[in-house]
Amino acid sequence: xxxxxxxxxxxxxxxxxxxxxxxxxxxxxxxxxxxxxxxxxxxxxxxxxxxxxxxxxxxxxxxxxxxxxxxxxxxxxxxxxxxxxxxxxxxxxxxxxxxxxxxxxxxxxxxxxxxxxxxxxxxxxxxxxxxxxxxxxxxxxxxxxxxxxxxxxxxxxxxxxxxxxxxxxxxxxxxxxxxxxxxxxxxxxxxxxxxxxxxxxxxxxxxxxxxxxxxxxxxxxxxxxxxxxxxxxxxxxxxxxxxxxxxxxxxxxxxxxxxxxxxxxxxxxxxxxxxxxxxxxxxxxxxxxxxxxxxxxxxxxxxxxxxxxxxxxxxxxxxxxxxxxxxxxxxxxxxxxxxxxxxxxxxxxxxxxxxxxxxxxxxxxxxxxxxxxxxxxxxxxxxxxxxxxxxxxxxxxxxxxxxxxxxxxxxxxxxxxxxxxx
Numbered sequence: 476x477x478x479x480x481x482x483x484x485x486x487x488x489x490x491x492x493x494x495x496x497x498x499x500x501x502x503x504x505x506x507x508x509x510x511x512x513x514x515x516x517x518x519x520x521x522x523x524x525x526x527x528x529x530x531x532x533x534x535x536x537x538x539x540x541x542x543x544x545x546x547x548x549x550x551x552x553x554x555x556x557x558x559x560x561x562x563x564x565x566x567x568x569x570x571x572x573x574x575x576x577x578x579x580x581x582x583x584x585x586x587x588x589x590x591x592x593x594x595x596x597x598x599x600x601x602x603x604x605x606x607x608x609x610x611x612x613x614x615x616x617x618x619x620x621x622x623x624x625x626x627x628x629x630x631x632x633x634x635x636x637x638x639x640x641x642x643x644x645x646x647x648x649x650x651x652x653x654x655x656x657x658x659x660x661x662x663x664x665x666x667x668x669x670x671x672x673x674x675x676x677x678x679x680x681x682x683x684x685x686x687x688x689x690x691x692x693x694x695x696x697x698x699x700x701x702x703x704x705x706x707x708x709x710x711x712x713x714x715x716x717x718x719x720x721x722x723x724x725x726x727x728x729x730x731x732x733x734x735x736x737x738x739x740x741x742x743x744x745x746x747x748x749x750x751x752x753x754x755x756x757x758x759x760x761x762x763x764x765x766x767x768x769x770x771x772x773x774x775x776x777x778x779x780x781x782x783x784x785x786x787x788x789x790x791x792x793x794x795x796x797x798x799x800x801x802x803x804x805x806x807x808x809x810x811x812x813x814x815x816x817x818x819x820x821x822x823x824x825x826x827x828x829x830x831x832x833x834x835x836x837x838x839x840x841x842x843x844x845x846x847x848x849x850x851x852x853x854x855x856x857x858x859x860x861x862x863x864x865x866x867x868x869x870x871x872x873x874x875x876x877x878x879x880x881x882x883x884x885x886x887x888x889x890x891x892x893x894x895x896x897x
Contacts, residue, residue, distance in 0.1 A: 502580050505560065505573040506588045512554045516597040540608060543598050548615040551592060561654045563622035572654040576634055576661040589613065624657040631702045633732060634658040637665040640797075642700060644804055660732055664790040666797075675791035681775045682715075682723070687812035690799075692770050694809045696727055696750065697799030699739045706809060707766055709752040713818075714772035717753070724748055730793040759824045759864065760871050761878055768811065769818045825867065825875035828858045833897040839882045845891035848873070848883070854896070 516524075525542055555561060561572040569585055570577040580588075589612055593603035602608050630643030639650045639658070649666060676689075683689050698704050712720045728747045737743045757767055803809060820826065828834070832854060837843045852872060859866040867875065877883075882893045 499581060499584070501573065502571065502578050502584060505571050505578065506580075506584070508558065508573075509551075509555055509560055509571075510588070510592055510595065512558055513551075513592055513595045515595055518597070521597055540602060540605075540611075543593075543602060544608065544611045544615050547593060547596060547598060548612060548619045550596065551616065552619055561622060562616070562620035563654075563657070564617050564620065565624075565657065569617065570659070575652045577654065577657055577659045579659070586613065589616070622654070622657075625655040627656070627702070629702055631700055631735060632656045632658060633666075633700070633735070634661045635664065635666045636661065640666050642797075642800060642804075643702070647801065658734075660734070662730065662732070662789075662793070664730075664793065667790060667794065670790070670794055672788075672791040672795045672798075675788045675795055678788070682772050683770065684773060684775075685771070685812070685814055688770055688814050690810055691768060691812045691815050693795060693799035694803055695768055696731075697796040698803055698809060699731055699735050699747075699750070700796060700800040701803050702738075704803060708768050708809070709766060710750060711752050711754055711757060711767050711769050712772050713754055713769050714774070719772075719774070720751070720753070724751060726792060727796070730789050730796065757822070758867075758871075759822055760867055760875055761823060761825075764819055764823055767819070767822075768815055769822065770815065771818050823875075824859060824862070824864055825855070825872060826879065828855050829876075829879060832858060834894055835897050836881055837893045837895055839884070839893045843893050844895045845884070845886065846894050846896070847888065848890045848892065851876075851892055851894065 521543075524546060525537070525539065528537055528542055528546070552562065555571075559572075559574040563570050563572070563577070569580045569582070571580055572578075586609055589609060590603055593608075593612070594600055627643075630641055633640045633642070634652070634656075637649070639652060639656065641648045641650055649668075679689060683692065692710065695708060695710050698706055712723060715723060724747060731747060736747055736749075737745050739745070740749055752767065757763065834851070837845065848869075852869060855872060856866045866872070873883075876892065883890055884893065885891075
């Protein structure tokens with residue numbers, strides 16, 4: 476590989492090394508590859524180029540420095556296309572497509588690259604090193620590198636090592652890497668069609684034993700992969716402590732691109748954690764519980780770090796989620812197992828209170844037995860205290876009782892329920 480990049484670009488690295496990440500190393504490699512493609516031109520060859528430009532000019536002899544700027548900018552883009560590379564600006568940031576995905580280029584690195592590239596193609600050093608020349612070249616290059624992203628309204632694209640997986644209501648297609656979708660990442664594994672997920676399922680069984688509950692979890696997470704699928708249900712990993720829950724969510728973060736998470740929540744700062752909710756943050760009223768899917772987790776291992784082992788099977792995790800996405804596209808809904816629905820009932824504490832204290836309805840007439848609002852509310856609060864739960868406020872509690880079919884009226888002593896404790 477050419478030493479020019481090392482001598483002319485890497486030498487400037489100390490100026491901005493603190494801002495570097497692994498991604499910047501990918502930029503350096505891409506720019507090195509492009510630099511290797513450039514063919515040096517001698518003074519005679521440049522002279523012929525200028526003669527050709529002048530022969531097509533209606534305004535007389537052109538300025539040499541301007542000619543260098545315009546010619547070299549187009550020349551550089553031509554060499555890039557030759558090796559399936561492209562350049563583009565997006566929201567004031569500059570990117571290079573390295574034949575697989577778009578990588579952001581640090582402005583200082585880009586300027587040093589342009590200097591090195593200009594020298595290699597034979598532009599005199601006193602010109603190539605000129606601040607005025609580089610600034611004009613940068614502006615010209617950005618203008619010439621115009622690229623319009625292809626925005627897909629009804630499909631999701633995921634960039635993997637062996638291509639771009641395009642998921643839509645019409646099916647699934649694995650395409651070759653292409654710059655048109657402006658994907659700024661690449662997952663570090665391949666998509667393997669019809670591959671089994673045995674290793675991942677074996678580990679998942681140690682956390683969630685029910686295949687039906689696993690299927691629900693699979694689809695509730697994989698809905699993020701389906702474009703325009705709107706669903707506001709959140710997942711509660713009941714039975715996992717905070718550390719275990721975070722570790723479990725992290726394994727899916729490794730295989731779900733951030734842009735899909737941002738698109739799903741319509742928020743650039745959204746995180747996969749936003750799809751989950753901790754048990755202590757759930758309001759135990761019917762309306763709130765309708766938006767929660769409880770996944771009953773019963774861990775059958777002792778090692779707290781065991782969950783992280785699952786990360787070794789990234790392509791299996793992705794395939795598992797991908798299968799869930801295909802099922803959603805097919806049925807146009809998320810599968811909720813009966814086990815999940817039945818498990819949810821235990822968290823509606825008003826409903827549990829009614830059942831366990833044997834509060835029954837009475838006839839809604841003047842002679843019927845009634846119980847005061849205050850008495851039933853007090854018994855409910857004692858019930859919650861016994862179960863170490865935060866009780867609902869009076870208004871929410873009354874609405875929950877009415878939702879369960881209880882009726883009320885006003886008597887001389889105040890509001891009463893047509894109800895009694897059996």
